[in-house]
Amino acid sequence: MNGKTSIRSSSIATRSGNRCTPLAALKSKITKKRRNVDTGSSVAVKVEEEEASVSQPRSSAAPLSTGGRPTLHPQAIVQPKTETDTLPLASNSRRRRQLKVEYDRDEDVKTERWEPPDWRKQLGYIREMRSSRDAPVDNMGAEKCYDTEAPAHVRRFQVLVSLMLSSQTKDQVTAAAMQKLRAHGCTVENILSTDDETLGKLIYPVGFWRTKVKYLKQTSAMLQQEFGGDIPDSVEGLVRLSGVGPKMAHLAMDIAWDQVSGIGVDTHVHRISNRLGWLRKSTKNPEETRKALEEWLPRELWSEINWLLVGFGQQVCLPVSPLCSVCLNQHSCPSAHRASPAKKPKAGSPRSPDPSSSFKGKIETESAVKDEKSKEESLPTPISPKIQRRKLKSKVDR
Incomplete structure:
Protein backbone atom coordinates (compact mmCIF):
# COMPACT_ATOMS: atom_id res chain seq x y z
CA MET A 1 0.00 0.00 0.00
CA ASN A 2 2.79 2.49 0.82
CA GLY A 3 4.54 1.78 -2.46
CA LYS A 4 1.42 2.43 -4.53
CA THR A 5 0.79 5.67 -2.67
CA SER A 6 4.27 7.03 -3.34
CA ILE A 7 3.99 6.30 -6.99
CA ARG A 8 0.72 8.31 -7.30
CA SER A 9 2.18 11.26 -5.39
CA SER A 10 5.31 11.43 -7.56
CA SER A 11 3.54 11.28 -10.91
CA ILE A 12 0.04 11.90 -12.18
CA ALA A 13 -0.97 9.85 -15.16
CA THR A 14 -3.54 10.89 -17.77
CA ARG A 15 -5.36 8.52 -20.06
CA SER A 16 -5.20 9.12 -23.75
CA GLY A 17 -6.69 6.05 -25.21
CA ASN A 18 -4.63 3.19 -23.78
CA ARG A 19 -1.53 5.43 -23.46
CA CYS A 20 -0.45 7.27 -20.22
CA THR A 21 1.62 10.58 -20.28
CA PRO A 22 3.79 11.63 -17.34
CA LEU A 23 3.25 15.07 -15.75
CA ALA A 24 6.64 16.53 -16.85
CA ALA A 25 5.95 15.72 -20.49
CA LEU A 26 2.50 17.31 -20.25
CA LYS A 27 3.94 20.52 -18.83
CA SER A 28 6.52 20.78 -21.61
CA LYS A 29 3.81 20.44 -24.29
CA ILE A 30 1.68 23.13 -22.65
CA THR A 31 4.58 25.59 -22.51
CA LYS A 32 5.41 24.95 -26.20
CA LYS A 33 1.84 25.66 -27.24
CA ARG A 34 1.81 28.87 -25.22
CA ARG A 35 5.02 30.01 -26.87
CA ASN A 36 3.62 29.35 -30.32
CA VAL A 37 0.49 31.30 -29.53
CA ASP A 38 2.52 34.19 -28.10
CA THR A 39 4.79 34.36 -31.12
CA GLY A 40 1.85 34.24 -33.57
CA SER A 41 -0.07 36.94 -31.76
CA SER A 42 3.04 39.10 -31.50
CA VAL A 43 3.66 38.74 -35.23
CA ALA A 44 0.05 39.64 -36.01
CA VAL A 45 0.21 42.67 -33.73
CA LYS A 46 3.50 43.75 -35.34
CA VAL A 47 1.99 43.49 -38.84
CA GLU A 48 -1.06 45.51 -37.81
CA GLU A 49 1.13 48.18 -36.20
CA GLU A 50 3.32 48.46 -39.29
CA GLU A 51 0.26 48.82 -41.54
CA ALA A 52 -1.11 51.52 -39.25
CA SER A 53 2.25 53.34 -39.27
CA VAL A 54 2.24 53.32 -43.10
CA SER A 55 -1.37 54.53 -43.45
CA GLN A 56 -0.95 57.31 -40.84
CA PRO A 57 2.37 59.20 -40.71
CA ARG A 58 3.97 59.02 -37.28
CA SER A 59 4.37 62.27 -35.47
CA SER A 60 7.95 63.44 -34.88
CA ALA A 61 7.17 63.73 -31.18
CA ALA A 62 5.73 60.19 -30.91
CA PRO A 63 7.91 57.97 -28.61
CA LEU A 64 9.14 54.56 -29.60
CA SER A 65 8.54 51.39 -27.54
CA THR A 66 11.38 49.58 -25.79
CA GLY A 67 11.10 46.70 -28.19
CA GLY A 68 11.91 48.89 -31.20
CA ARG A 69 8.37 48.64 -32.57
CA PRO A 70 6.61 51.97 -33.29
CA THR A 71 3.64 52.88 -31.16
CA LEU A 72 0.78 55.13 -32.34
CA HIS A 73 0.21 58.35 -30.49
CA PRO A 74 -3.49 58.74 -29.64
CA GLN A 75 -3.47 62.37 -30.93
CA ALA A 76 -1.46 62.15 -34.12
CA ILE A 77 -0.71 65.48 -35.81
CA VAL A 78 -2.02 65.63 -39.41
CA GLN A 79 0.52 67.10 -41.79
CA PRO A 80 -0.76 69.98 -44.10
CA LYS A 81 -1.17 69.40 -47.82
CA THR A 82 1.83 70.17 -49.91
CA GLU A 83 1.90 72.14 -53.20
CA THR A 84 1.96 68.93 -55.18
CA ASP A 85 -1.48 68.07 -53.82
CA THR A 86 -3.00 71.21 -55.40
CA LEU A 87 -1.26 70.94 -58.76
CA PRO A 88 -4.16 69.18 -60.51
CA LEU A 89 -6.58 71.92 -59.36
CA ALA A 90 -4.25 74.63 -60.59
CA SER A 91 -3.97 72.99 -64.00
CA ASN A 92 -7.75 72.66 -64.22
CA SER A 93 -8.28 76.29 -63.28
CA ARG A 94 -5.66 77.36 -65.84
CA ARG A 95 -7.44 75.33 -68.48
CA ARG A 96 -10.77 77.00 -67.64
CA ARG A 97 -9.25 80.48 -67.89
CA GLN A 98 -7.80 79.71 -71.32
CA LEU A 99 -11.18 78.54 -72.55
CA LYS A 100 -12.77 81.73 -71.25
CA VAL A 101 -10.23 83.90 -73.07
CA GLU A 102 -10.86 82.05 -76.32
CA TYR A 103 -14.63 82.48 -75.84
CA ASP A 104 -14.25 86.21 -75.26
CA ARG A 105 -12.19 86.54 -78.42
CA ASP A 106 -14.90 84.77 -80.38
CA GLU A 107 -17.47 87.18 -78.98
CA ASP A 108 -15.33 90.14 -80.07
CA VAL A 109 -15.21 88.80 -83.60
CA LYS A 110 -18.98 88.32 -83.70
CA THR A 111 -19.78 91.83 -82.42
CA GLU A 112 -17.47 93.64 -84.85
CA ARG A 113 -18.99 97.00 -85.78
CA TRP A 114 -19.95 97.58 -89.41
CA GLU A 115 -18.93 100.79 -91.17
CA PRO A 116 -19.70 101.92 -94.72
CA PRO A 117 -16.67 102.28 -97.01
CA ASP A 118 -15.27 105.78 -97.60
CA TRP A 119 -17.76 107.41 -95.25
CA ARG A 120 -15.12 109.65 -93.66
CA LYS A 121 -14.00 110.90 -97.08
CA GLN A 122 -17.62 111.52 -98.11
CA LEU A 123 -18.34 113.36 -94.87
CA GLY A 124 -15.29 115.56 -95.42
CA TYR A 125 -16.52 116.49 -98.89
CA ILE A 126 -19.96 117.33 -97.50
CA ARG A 127 -18.34 119.61 -94.92
CA GLU A 128 -16.45 121.32 -97.73
CA MET A 129 -19.62 121.83 -99.76
CA ARG A 130 -21.41 123.17 -96.66
CA SER A 131 -18.61 125.50 -95.61
CA SER A 132 -20.47 128.61 -96.78
CA ARG A 133 -23.45 127.87 -94.50
CA ASP A 134 -25.92 129.59 -96.77
CA ALA A 135 -28.65 126.94 -96.88
CA PRO A 136 -32.14 127.75 -95.60
CA VAL A 137 -31.60 125.62 -92.49
CA ASP A 138 -28.58 127.75 -91.57
CA ASN A 139 -30.58 131.00 -91.46
CA MET A 140 -34.14 129.87 -90.72
CA GLY A 141 -33.84 126.59 -88.82
CA ALA A 142 -35.07 125.87 -85.31
CA GLU A 143 -31.85 127.31 -83.86
CA LYS A 144 -32.69 130.71 -85.38
CA CYS A 145 -36.41 130.94 -84.60
CA TYR A 146 -36.48 131.59 -80.85
CA ASP A 147 -36.16 134.86 -78.98
CA THR A 148 -32.65 135.07 -77.55
CA GLU A 149 -33.72 137.67 -74.96
CA SER A 261 -29.60 111.96 -77.02
CA GLY A 262 -29.77 110.72 -80.61
CA ILE A 263 -29.66 111.67 -84.27
CA GLY A 264 -32.43 113.88 -85.59
CA VAL A 265 -33.40 112.24 -88.89
CA ASP A 266 -35.76 114.03 -91.23
CA THR A 267 -36.56 113.41 -94.90
CA HIS A 268 -33.22 114.87 -96.06
CA VAL A 269 -31.08 112.75 -93.72
CA HIS A 270 -33.16 109.69 -94.57
CA ARG A 271 -32.80 110.20 -98.32
CA ILE A 272 -29.08 111.07 -98.39
CA SER A 273 -28.07 108.23 -96.04
CA ASN A 274 -29.70 105.71 -98.37
CA ARG A 275 -28.18 107.31 -101.47
CA LEU A 276 -24.64 107.33 -100.05
CA GLY A 277 -24.88 103.71 -98.89
CA TRP A 278 -24.41 104.64 -95.23
CA LEU A 279 -26.86 101.94 -94.15
CA ARG A 280 -26.25 98.21 -94.14
CA LYS A 281 -29.75 97.70 -95.51
CA SER A 282 -32.03 100.22 -97.16
CA THR A 283 -34.60 101.70 -94.77
CA LYS A 284 -38.21 102.68 -95.35
CA ASN A 285 -38.69 105.54 -92.88
CA PRO A 286 -36.63 108.08 -90.90
CA GLU A 287 -36.93 106.17 -87.63
CA GLU A 288 -35.32 103.06 -89.15
CA THR A 289 -32.60 105.27 -90.58
CA ARG A 290 -31.91 106.80 -87.17
CA LYS A 291 -31.43 103.41 -85.54
CA ALA A 292 -29.20 102.20 -88.39
CA LEU A 293 -26.99 105.30 -88.26
CA GLU A 294 -26.61 105.20 -84.48
CA GLU A 295 -25.24 101.64 -84.71
CA TRP A 296 -22.00 102.73 -86.40
CA LEU A 297 -21.71 106.54 -86.52
CA PRO A 298 -19.50 107.90 -83.70
CA ARG A 299 -21.49 109.69 -81.02
CA GLU A 300 -19.48 112.91 -81.33
CA LEU A 301 -20.93 113.35 -84.85
CA TRP A 302 -24.60 112.89 -83.93
CA SER A 303 -25.22 116.59 -83.36
CA GLU A 304 -23.43 117.76 -86.51
CA ILE A 305 -24.80 115.24 -88.98
CA ASN A 306 -28.33 116.66 -89.00
CA TRP A 307 -27.64 120.22 -90.13
CA LEU A 308 -24.88 119.01 -92.49
CA LEU A 309 -27.13 116.63 -94.41
CA VAL A 310 -30.21 118.88 -94.23
CA GLY A 311 -28.39 121.79 -95.85
CA PHE A 312 -26.69 119.45 -98.32
CA GLY A 313 -30.11 118.07 -99.28
CA GLN A 314 -31.55 121.56 -99.71
CA GLN A 315 -28.79 122.73 -102.09
CA VAL A 316 -27.14 119.77 -103.86
CA CYS A 317 -28.67 116.35 -103.15
CA LEU A 318 -32.20 117.42 -104.07
CA PRO A 319 -35.15 115.03 -103.83
CA VAL A 320 -35.75 115.24 -107.60
CA SER A 321 -32.97 115.72 -110.15
CA PRO A 322 -30.02 116.01 -107.73
CA LEU A 323 -27.03 118.06 -108.85
CA CYS A 324 -24.60 115.15 -109.09
CA SER A 325 -22.40 116.98 -111.61
CA VAL A 326 -21.31 119.54 -108.97
CA CYS A 327 -21.16 117.11 -106.04
CA LEU A 328 -17.70 116.18 -104.77
CA ASN A 329 -18.94 112.68 -103.94
CA GLN A 330 -20.05 111.84 -107.47
CA HIS A 331 -17.21 109.29 -107.89
CA SER A 332 -17.87 107.42 -104.63
CA CYS A 333 -21.65 107.74 -104.29
CA PRO A 334 -23.42 104.58 -105.50
CA SER A 335 -26.45 106.65 -106.53
CA ALA A 336 -24.58 109.33 -108.50
CA HIS A 337 -25.84 110.33 -111.97
CA ARG A 338 -29.02 108.36 -111.62
CA ALA A 339 -32.07 110.33 -112.65
CA SER A 340 -34.56 110.57 -109.82
CA PRO A 341 -38.04 109.43 -110.78
CA ALA A 342 -40.17 112.49 -111.41
CA LYS A 343 -43.56 112.52 -109.77
CA LYS A 344 -46.40 112.23 -112.24
CA PRO A 345 -49.07 114.93 -111.83
CA LYS A 346 -52.44 113.76 -110.66
CA ALA A 347 -55.34 113.62 -113.06
CA GLY A 348 -57.26 116.87 -113.11
CA SER A 349 -54.35 119.02 -111.88
CA PRO A 350 -53.34 122.08 -113.98
CA ARG A 351 -50.10 120.32 -114.97
CA SER A 352 -51.83 117.21 -116.28
CA PRO A 353 -52.91 117.32 -119.95
CA ASP A 354 -56.56 116.78 -120.91
CA PRO A 355 -56.77 113.47 -122.76
CA SER A 356 -59.81 114.57 -124.75
CA SER A 357 -58.15 117.81 -125.88
CA SER A 358 -55.01 115.97 -126.92
CA PHE A 359 -57.07 113.49 -128.88
CA LYS A 360 -58.97 116.29 -130.62
CA GLY A 361 -55.76 118.07 -131.44
CA LYS A 362 -54.38 114.94 -132.95
CA ILE A 363 -57.42 114.52 -135.17
CA GLU A 364 -57.27 118.16 -136.24
CA THR A 365 -53.62 117.91 -137.17
CA GLU A 366 -54.23 114.74 -139.15
CA SER A 367 -57.14 116.35 -141.05
CA ALA A 368 -55.08 119.44 -141.77
CA VAL A 369 -52.33 117.31 -143.23
CA LYS A 370 -54.84 115.55 -145.51
CA ASP A 371 -56.29 118.84 -146.71
CA GLU A 372 -52.90 120.17 -147.56
CA LYS A 373 -52.10 117.02 -149.54
CA SER A 374 -55.38 117.23 -151.48
CA LYS A 375 -54.76 120.90 -152.30
CA GLU A 376 -51.30 120.08 -153.55
CA GLU A 377 -52.71 117.33 -155.77
CA SER A 378 -55.41 119.64 -157.21
CA LEU A 379 -52.91 122.29 -158.29
CA PRO A 380 -51.77 122.09 -161.97
CA THR A 381 -48.33 120.87 -162.62
CA PRO A 382 -45.96 123.55 -163.86
CA ILE A 383 -45.01 123.39 -167.65
CA SER A 384 -41.50 124.11 -168.80
CA PRO A 385 -40.87 126.97 -171.32
CA LYS A 386 -39.64 124.56 -174.04
CA ILE A 387 -42.86 122.60 -173.99
CA GLN A 388 -44.88 125.81 -174.16
CA ARG A 389 -42.94 126.95 -177.28
CA ARG A 390 -43.51 123.64 -179.02
CA LYS A 391 -47.23 123.87 -178.34
CA LEU A 392 -47.36 127.39 -179.79
CA LYS A 393 -45.49 126.37 -182.99
CA SER A 394 -47.83 123.47 -183.54
CA LYS A 395 -50.83 125.79 -183.24
CA VAL A 396 -49.28 128.28 -185.75
CA ASP A 397 -48.55 125.56 -188.28
CA ARG A 398 -52.13 124.48 -188.20
Missing part, protein backbone atom coordinates in the same frame (compact mmCIF):
# COMPACT_ATOMS: atom_id res chain seq x y z
CA ALA A 150 -36.62 135.64 -73.55
CA PRO A 151 -36.35 133.62 -70.32
CA ALA A 152 -34.78 130.18 -70.57
CA HIS A 153 -38.04 128.21 -70.29
CA VAL A 154 -39.68 130.46 -72.93
CA ARG A 155 -36.75 129.94 -75.32
CA ARG A 156 -37.03 126.18 -74.90
CA PHE A 157 -40.77 126.33 -75.57
CA GLN A 158 -40.23 128.36 -78.74
CA VAL A 159 -37.68 125.82 -79.96
CA LEU A 160 -40.24 123.07 -79.49
CA VAL A 161 -42.95 125.08 -81.29
CA SER A 162 -40.68 125.76 -84.27
CA LEU A 163 -39.89 122.05 -84.54
CA MET A 164 -43.58 121.18 -84.44
CA LEU A 165 -44.35 123.68 -87.21
CA SER A 166 -41.43 122.55 -89.40
CA SER A 167 -42.95 119.13 -90.08
CA GLN A 168 -43.82 118.86 -93.81
CA THR A 169 -43.01 122.57 -94.18
CA LYS A 170 -40.15 124.53 -95.73
CA ASP A 171 -37.88 126.50 -93.43
CA GLN A 172 -38.91 129.80 -95.02
CA VAL A 173 -42.57 129.21 -94.17
CA THR A 174 -41.73 128.01 -90.65
CA ALA A 175 -39.58 131.09 -89.97
CA ALA A 176 -42.37 133.44 -91.13
CA ALA A 177 -44.93 131.68 -88.90
CA MET A 178 -42.61 131.82 -85.88
CA GLN A 179 -42.03 135.53 -86.44
CA LYS A 180 -45.79 136.18 -86.28
CA LEU A 181 -46.15 133.96 -83.20
CA ARG A 182 -43.35 135.73 -81.39
CA ALA A 183 -44.93 139.11 -82.14
CA HIS A 184 -48.22 137.78 -80.75
CA GLY A 185 -46.49 136.22 -77.73
CA CYS A 186 -45.16 132.68 -78.07
CA THR A 187 -45.56 131.46 -74.50
CA VAL A 188 -47.53 128.63 -72.96
CA GLU A 189 -50.02 131.05 -71.39
CA ASN A 190 -50.61 133.04 -74.60
CA ILE A 191 -51.08 129.92 -76.72
CA LEU A 192 -53.72 128.63 -74.31
CA SER A 193 -55.53 131.96 -74.19
CA THR A 194 -55.61 132.35 -78.01
CA ASP A 195 -58.61 130.93 -79.86
CA ASP A 196 -58.11 128.37 -82.59
CA GLU A 197 -59.08 130.67 -85.44
CA THR A 198 -56.57 133.35 -84.48
CA LEU A 199 -53.87 130.78 -83.88
CA GLY A 200 -54.54 129.25 -87.28
CA LYS A 201 -54.13 132.63 -89.00
CA LEU A 202 -50.82 133.15 -87.21
CA ILE A 203 -49.24 129.88 -88.34
CA TYR A 204 -50.80 129.71 -91.82
CA PRO A 205 -49.62 128.50 -94.40
CA VAL A 206 -47.57 125.78 -92.67
CA GLY A 207 -48.38 122.25 -93.69
CA PHE A 208 -51.40 120.71 -91.90
CA TRP A 209 -51.93 123.96 -90.01
CA ARG A 210 -55.35 122.96 -88.66
CA THR A 211 -53.94 119.79 -87.07
CA LYS A 212 -50.98 121.71 -85.68
CA VAL A 213 -53.30 124.19 -83.99
CA LYS A 214 -54.78 121.30 -81.99
CA TYR A 215 -51.32 119.92 -81.19
CA LEU A 216 -50.12 123.31 -79.95
CA LYS A 217 -53.12 123.66 -77.63
CA GLN A 218 -52.83 120.11 -76.24
CA THR A 219 -49.07 120.35 -75.76
CA SER A 220 -49.30 123.74 -74.03
CA ALA A 221 -51.95 122.41 -71.64
CA MET A 222 -49.79 119.38 -70.74
CA LEU A 223 -46.71 121.53 -70.23
CA GLN A 224 -48.61 123.82 -67.87
CA GLN A 225 -50.16 121.00 -65.85
CA GLU A 226 -47.28 118.51 -65.60
CA PHE A 227 -44.05 120.43 -66.23
CA GLY A 228 -44.68 123.90 -64.82
CA GLY A 229 -44.67 125.64 -68.21
CA ASP A 230 -41.28 124.21 -69.26
CA ILE A 231 -40.59 121.41 -71.74
CA PRO A 232 -39.45 117.95 -70.54
CA ASP A 233 -35.73 117.30 -70.30
CA SER A 234 -35.88 113.72 -71.64
CA VAL A 235 -36.82 112.03 -74.89
CA GLU A 236 -39.41 109.90 -73.09
CA GLY A 237 -41.15 113.00 -71.77
CA LEU A 238 -41.02 114.86 -75.08
CA VAL A 239 -42.55 112.09 -77.18
CA ARG A 240 -45.53 112.07 -74.81
CA LEU A 241 -46.49 115.49 -76.11
CA SER A 242 -49.00 115.75 -78.94
CA GLY A 243 -47.40 116.16 -82.36
CA VAL A 244 -43.84 115.44 -81.14
CA GLY A 245 -41.99 112.50 -82.64
CA PRO A 246 -38.51 111.03 -82.12
CA LYS A 247 -36.85 113.41 -84.60
CA MET A 248 -38.26 116.49 -82.85
CA ALA A 249 -37.45 115.06 -79.42
CA HIS A 250 -33.76 114.48 -80.23
CA LEU A 251 -33.41 117.89 -81.87
CA ALA A 252 -35.12 119.59 -78.92
CA MET A 253 -32.75 117.84 -76.51
CA ASP A 254 -29.79 119.07 -78.56
CA ILE A 255 -30.91 122.67 -79.17
CA ALA A 256 -32.93 123.44 -76.05
CA TRP A 257 -31.14 121.35 -73.41
CA ASP A 258 -27.69 121.04 -75.06
CA GLN A 259 -27.76 117.26 -74.63
CA VAL A 260 -27.08 114.76 -77.42
